[in-house]
Amino acid sequence: IAPKSRIAVYKVCSEDSCSVSDILAGIDAAVEDGVDVISISIGGDPVPYHEDAIAIGAFGAIENGVLFSASGGNNGPTDSTISNVAPWITTVGASTIDRRFPADLVLGDGSVITGSSLYKGDGLSKGKYLPLIYAGNASNSKIDNATCLPGTLNKDLVSGKIVLCDRGDGPRIEKAEVVREAGGVGLVLANVEPLGEGLVADAFLIPGLAITQSKRTTVLQYMKSTKNPKATFIFKGTQLGVKPAPVVASFSSRGPNSISPSVLKPDIIAPGVNILAAWPDGVPPTEVAADKRRTEFNIISGTSMSCPHVSGVAALLKGAHPDWSPAMIKSALMTTAYADDHDGKTLLDEKDNSVSSVFGFGAGHVDPNKAVDPGLVYDLTVDDYLNFLCASNFNTGQIEVISRRKVSCSGVQQVNMWDLNYPSISVSFDTSAPSKSEVVVNRTVTYVGDGDSNYTVNITNPKGVTVAVDQEKLVFKKKGQKQSYMVRILSEKVGLHHNYSGSESGCLVWTDGKHQVTSPIVVTWS
Numbered sequence: 001i002a003p004k005s006r007i008a009v010y011k012v013c014s015e016d017s018c019s020v021s022d023i024l025a026g027i028d029a030a031v032e033d034g035v036d037v038i039s040i041s042i043g044g045d046p047v048p049y050h051e052d053a054i055a056i057g058a059f060g061a062i063e064n065g066v067l068f069s070a071s072g073g074n075n076g077p078t079d080s081t082i083s084n085v086a087p088w089i090t091t092v093g094a095s096t097i098d099r100r101f102p103a104d105l106v107l108g109d110g111s112v113i114t115g116s117s118l119y120k121g122d123g124l125s126k127g128k129y130l131p132l133i134y135a136g137n138a139s140n141s142k143i144d145n146a147t148c149l150p151g152t153l154n155k156d157l158v159s160g161k162i163v164l165c166d167r168g169d170g171p172r173i174e175k176a177e178v179v180r181e182a183g184g185v186g187l188v189l190a191n192v193e194p195l196g197e198g199l200v201a202d203a204f205l206i207p208g209l210a211i212t213q214s215k216r217t218t219v220l221q222y223m224k225s226t227k228n229p230k231a232t233f234i235f236k237g238t239q240l241g242v243k244p245a246p247v248v249a250s251f252s253s254r255g256p257n258s259i260s261p262s263v264l265k266p267d268i269i270a271p272g273v274n275i276l277a278a279w280p281d282g283v284p285p286t287e288v289a290a291d292k293r294r295t296e297f298n299i300i301s302g303t304s305m306s307c308p309h310v311s312g313v314a315a316l317l318k319g320a321h322p323d324w325s326p327a328m329i330k331s332a333l334m335t336t337a338y339a340d341d342h343d344g345k346t347l348l349d350e351k352d353n354s355v356s357s358v359f360g361f362g363a364g365h366v367d368p369n370k371a372v373d374p375g376l377v378y379d380l381t382v383d384d385y386l387n388f389l390c391a392s393n394f395n396t397g398q399i400e401v402i403s404r405r406k407v408s409c410s411g412v413q414q415v416n417m418w419d420l421n422y423p424s425i426s427v428s429f430d431t432s433a434p435s436k437s438e439v440v441v442n443r444t445v446t447y448v449g450d451g452d453s454n455y456t457v458n459i460t461n462p463k464g465v466t467v468a469v470d471q472e473k474l475v476f477k478k479k480g481q482k483q484s485y486m487v488r489i490l491s492e493k494v495g496l497h498h499n500y501s502g503s504e505s506g507c508l509v510w511t512d513g514k515h516q517v518t519s520p521i522v523v524t525w526s
């Protein structure tokens with residue numbers, strides 16, 4: 001993304017783990033070395049910030065003007081899985097791109113199921129059908145008997161056959177090796193609940209492909225319908241111009257933010273499915289010992305791939321605007337992101353091809369060209385984050401662990417959590433609260449354009465609320481000028497059941513005709 005950037009790499013993981021002390025030491029060393037951006041594709045389950053080495057390290061980075069970009073995790077599509085959620089972190093989810101690697105599974109009854117594969121070796125000879133067997137009917141194991149874990153397949157049953165393995169425990173790609181060792185000649189790797197319709201491409205060692213959860217059902221039905229199920233593969237290489245794209249990746253971890261509900265996460269999404277990525281010389285592309293192939297590049301999927309895209313864009317923005325704080329860079333990334341795909345439709349969700357939501361894509365998909373000229377930004381200082389932590393009921397001792405400084409909450413100006421000057425807005429109402437309840441949210445924008453400019457507001461109300469802004473127009477005379485406004489969010493639940501609990505989203509856009517400064521608004525009744 002930023003080809004002329006210089007990269008410093010800090011080793012904080014060994015083969016088995018990434019210890020928290022190493023992570024924190026690595027982040028601190030990078031900050032001390034004067035880096036501009038930290039990109040970290042590491043994360044665990046979301047935990048309170050004072051127990052989270054990445055959140056603590058990131059606080060120190062932000063304090064020193066270093067933008068901190070982190071992967072949001074691959075635990076989607078389950079709700080509330082998003083990780084690295086501290087408001088001073090830029091949290092990145094994953095989307096597909098318009099390139100894929102299709103491969104067809106042709107069943108004995110002639111039906112064709114399109115899956116995904118990077119298999120590049122000798123295929124089955126053209127038109128040669130082989131017997132197909134379900135691992136769940138060919139296992140020595142009583143538990144987890146369909147997931148092709150090492151040593152579980154019955155050689156007598158799978159020898160010479162294509163084996164359908166369910167995803168689940170164990171790495172995807174290892175299952176091809178398990179099938180090969182048991183004498184199997186092909187792999188169909190099937191998504192199971194909740195993985196849904198998302199596919200990634202793997203460089204299987206034997207002919208193999210991945211299929212979606214709904215296609216798994218189709219294949220199993222076929223297998224049950226015939227005495228001698230059989231199938232063959234057709235590998236199709238690379239396909240470009242795929243539509244729709246981008247789509248929120250099924251595996252991308254989802255909001256809501258389980259630690260700070262008033263901060264919408266993920267912040268942003270970026271390409272994270274089937275990404276061309278550098279690969280170490282000594283490691284086979286499948287990481288399986290029997291794989292003798294070596295490659296300088298591999299195709300990899302995960303928020304570990306999407307995060308560095310955003311880190312790279314942040315580095316470009318830092319180059320274009322050396323005086324911008326990390327919060328200004330993050331704001332520019334978020335307020336210019338897009339929530340529509342290349343066909344102009346709201347981004348879909350790969351889990352079931354339904355319309356996605358802000359809990360999948362946050363502010364939207366990163367747009368580098370727009371981010372360099374955002375018009376207005378929402379800036380934040382260390383004091384703002386400390387006030388936020390005080391308002392969030394972290395105690396002084398915990399805040400001191402996070403910030404590594406002496407802190408007193410009694411002295412600070414009383415604020416609400418949702419008044420953190422964030423580029424998105426997230427508020428909650430009690431489901432049982434009176435039918436008309438109101439939350440007031442304060443925001444301050446900084447003008448980063450040239451000359452003078454007038455911004456007007458355009459609001460799309462989330463269902464069930466009316467959003468009003470106290471300023472119709474913000475007038476700016478010169479770069480750096482700040483203007484504050486107040487957002488009143490009135491919950492009347494019009495169009496919703498009076499007992500409704502759940503979330504609805506809309507947006508607030510400031511525009512001068514040239515720039516669209518967009519903030520998602522999410523309202524939750526719980």
Ligand SMILES: *[C@@H]1O[C@H](CO)[C@@H](O)[C@H](O)[C@H]1NC(C)=O
Nearest residue numbers: 136137141142143144145146
């Ligand atoms: C395979 O596992 C499933 C679910 O754990 C179980 O219901 C089934 O009986 C097992 N089958 C065999 C043959 O052990």
Ligand SMILES: *[C@@H]1O[C@H](CO)[C@@H](O)[C@H](O)[C@H]1NC(C)=O
Nearest residue numbers: 133134136137220221223224
């Ligand atoms: C698994 O084996 C059982 C018993 O032979 C059979 O009824 C069933 O159809 C098989 N399932 C599949 C998916 O082949």
Ligand SMILES: *[C@@H]1O[C@H](CO)[C@@H](O)[C@H](O)[C@H]1NC(C)=O
Nearest residue numbers: 414415416419440441442486
């Ligand atoms: C929000 O803005 C209003 C109007 O400026 C002000 O009265 C109120 O004190 C602000 N709240 C906070 C927490 O800053």
Ligand SMILES: *[C@@H]1O[C@H](CO)[C@@H](O)[C@H](O)[C@H]1NC(C)=O
Nearest residue numbers: 451452453454455473475476
């Ligand atoms: C902004 O609005 C003021 C009136 O409030 C007007 O005098 C000025 O020309 C406008 N500036 C631009 C750039 O439109």
Ligand SMILES: *[C@@H]1O[C@H](CO)[C@@H](O)[C@H](O)[C@H]1NC(C)=O
Nearest residue numbers: 456457458459460509511513
């Ligand atoms: C406000 O936003 C809506 C929805 O995006 C759009 O249709 C409308 O044209 C916008 N209005 C103005 C004045 O920009």
Ligand SMILES: *[C@@H]1O[C@H](CO)[C@@H](O)[C@H](O)[C@H]1NC(C)=O
Nearest residue numbers: 431432433497498499500501
């Ligand atoms: C709505 O809430 C009331 C009070 O809690 C409860 O008695 C009622 O059954 C709820 N109705 C529905 C449709 O959930």
